[in-house]
Amino acid sequence: xxxxxxNPQLDKKGRLHHLLTLEGLPAEILWQILDxxxxxxxxKVKKVPLLRGMSVFNVFFEPSTRTRTTFEIAAKxxxxxxxxxxxxxxxxxxxxxxxxxxxxxxxxHADMFVVRHGExxxxxxxxxxxxxxxxxxxxxxxRHSHPTQGLLDxxxxxxxxxxxxxxxxxxxxxxxHSRVARSQIHAFATLGCPEIRVIGPKTLLPAHVESLGVxxxxxxxxxxxxxxxxxxxxxxxxxxxxxxLPSAQEFYKYYGxxxxxxxxxxxxxxxLHPGPMNRGVEIDSSVADGKQSVILPQVxxxxxxxxxxxxxxxxxx
Amino acid sequence: xxxxxxxxxxxLLTALxxxxxxxxxxxxxxxxxxxxxxxxxxxxxxxxxxxxxxxxLDVSFYRDDYAARGLRRDVKRSEIPFEVEDRDLILVDDVLxxxxxxxxxxxxxxxxxxxxNVKLAALVDRGGRQLPIAPQFVGGTLALKPxxxxxxxxxxxxxxxxxxxxxxx
Numbered sequence: 372x373x374x375x376x377x378n379p380q381l382d383k384k385g386r387l388h389h390l391l392t393l394e395g396l397p398a399e400i401l402w403q404i405l406d407x408x409x410x411x412x413x414x415k416v417k418k419v420p421l422l423r424g425m426s427v428f429n430v431f432f433e434p435s436t437r438t439r440t441t442f443e444i445a446a447k448x449x450x451x452x453x454x455x456x457x458x459x460x461x462x463x464x465x466x467x468x469x470x471x472x473x474x475x476x477x478x479x480h481a482d483m484f485v486v487r488h489g490e491x492x493x494x495x496x497x498x499x500x501x502x503x504x505x506x507x508x509x510x511x512x513x514r515h516s517h518p519t520q521g522l523l524d525x526x527x528x529x530x531x532x533x534x535x536x537x538x539x540x541x542x543x544x545x546x547x548h549s550r551v552a553r554s555q556i557h558a559f560a561t562l563g564c565p566e567i568r569v570i571g572p573k574t575l576l577p578a579h580v581e582s583l584g585v586x587x588x589x590x591x592x593x594x595x596x597x598x599x600x601x602x603x604x605x606x607x608x609x610x611x612x613x614x615x616l617p618s619a620q621e622f623y624k625y626y627g628x629x630x631x632x633x634x635x636x637x638x639x640x641x642x643l644h645p646g647p648m649n650r651g652v653e654i655d656s657s658v659a660d661g662k663q664s665v666i667l668p669q670v671x672x673x674x675x676x677x678x679x680x681x682x683x684x685x686x687x688x
Numbered sequence: 689x690x691x692x693x694x695x696x697x698x699x700l701l702t703a704l705x706x707x708x709x710x711x712x713x714x715x716x717x718x719x720x721x722x723x724x725x726x727x728x729x730x731x732x733x734x735x736x737x738x739x740x741x742x743x744x745l746d747v748s749f750y751r752d753d754y755a756a757r758g759l760r761r762d763v764k765r766s767e768i769p770f771e772v773e774d775r776d777l778i779l780v781d782d783v784l785x786x787x788x789x790x791x792x793x794x795x796x797x798x799x800x801x802x803x804x805n806v807k808l809a810a811l812v813d814r815g816g817r818q819l820p821i822a823p824q825f826v827g828g829t830l831a832l833k834p835x836x837x838x839x840x841x842x843x844x845x846x847x848x849x850x851x852x853x854x855x856x857x
Contacts, residue, residue, distance in 0.1 A: 403761060406762075409765065410764065410765040413765075414765060414766065416796070419749035419799075421754060682749070683758075685755070686759040
């Protein structure tokens with residue numbers, strides 16, 4: 372295998388070749404992505420010719436609006452040709468295997484695949500089977516990982532808080548089903564964030580989540596006390612199997628972020644949400660639209676992060 | 689490298705400034721190309737007491753050898769604090785060689801607008817052009833052997849100097 376056997380995202384020189392997960396990604400590469408993204412924020416020039424002549428295939432086996440659109444905008448601002456494929460409604464329903472789909476797309480001369488899949492590990496599987504010059508970016512796989520979301524969250528936090536070394540952060544809600552939470556936890560740890568908390572009911576926290584180095588809280592006010600950053604997770608109704616929750620209303624009562632609960636955090640705490648939001652379930656509208664919310668900047672920074680990831684990868688030949 | 693005396697960068701700078709003096713007006717925009725060109729542009733800007741702030745251009749995203757060399761680790765944001773449209777501009781670089789950096793800079797510049805005219809100033813011209821690009825202002829010329837390159841350095845006090853490098857082949 373020509374990829375780095377200890378970390379299949381990296382090439383032999385230790386540079387980023389695929390982006391599959393933030394777990395085990397060296398801090399140096401995280402900082403490189405964050406720094407490069409900075410150069411794409413707030414510039415007057417909308418389009419740069421970096422990926423001219425390259426084809427980026429957005430292959431989505433699971434529906435998404437925001438992530439797919441921001442990947443598309445990012446690729447277009449780098450002058451790539453973008454092809455969007457919603458595989459849910461085409462080949463898969465006709466019974467084509469994942470590998471056959473990928474082989475067919477490779478035969479169309481893709482340079483980069485942006486993959487979202489409901490099964491954890493699918494992008495990794497694809498990365499192991501594509502030709503060596505093709506790059507794969509995970510745009511969310513099952514409950515496993517959503518690395519560009521984790522990166523844009525880090526970018527947003529760095530933008531407002533400057534530094535990770537004295538931050539207390541809390542991730543709230545449905546951690547069990549959340550690939551965003553896992554990506555954030557790994558990124559926070561790598562970037563040197565000293566205190567990571569997860570807050571949620573026992574039924575929505577993964578078993579042994581403490582082993583990731585986080586502090587577990589079941590009480591929202593205790594968990595939010597004096598934190599600098601609050602990430603609200605979406606209650607993933609579509610992934611709920613069995614009776615994990617009595618009702619969405621009860622969840623809101625105990626874990627929905629209201630102004631009142633947010634008051635336990637530091638006065639200048641910022642509130643993140645990966646979207647799409649369930650207003651009145653995990654977050655109250657007055658918080659979502661309030662002055663501590665950085666939810667819309669997250670979306671804007673997401674484009675810069677995706678541009679950075681694609682431009683770094685495409686240059687690693 | 690010992691035995692290969694390089695010209696003094698500060699003297700070259702003085703020569704360059706004197707050449708540029710009659711050509712700049714209050715609205716002339718100086719645009720330094722990262723990283724050495726920005727240093728030179730700052731010094732020229734100071735010496736000529738220009739009113740328009742100096743701009744900095746990082747052409748990394750516009751280079752034609754990007755696919756072969758990848759993205760530098762320390763890409764900077766291009767900062768052009770004035771309107772490019774209809775302005776007289778002078779691009780400033782430290783070492784002029786193949787001309788490909790200047791090509792990339794022109795492409796990026798034209799994404800910002802349509803300047804009235806663009807001139808080129810280089811601290812050192814080492815020849816070896818691969819594109820039809822010629823400087824209007826040059827601090828000095830330098831003949832180098834193949835495989836050699838020269839880089840501009842700035843010390844803590846802001847003093848500029850040239851450094852010879854042997855390229856590994």
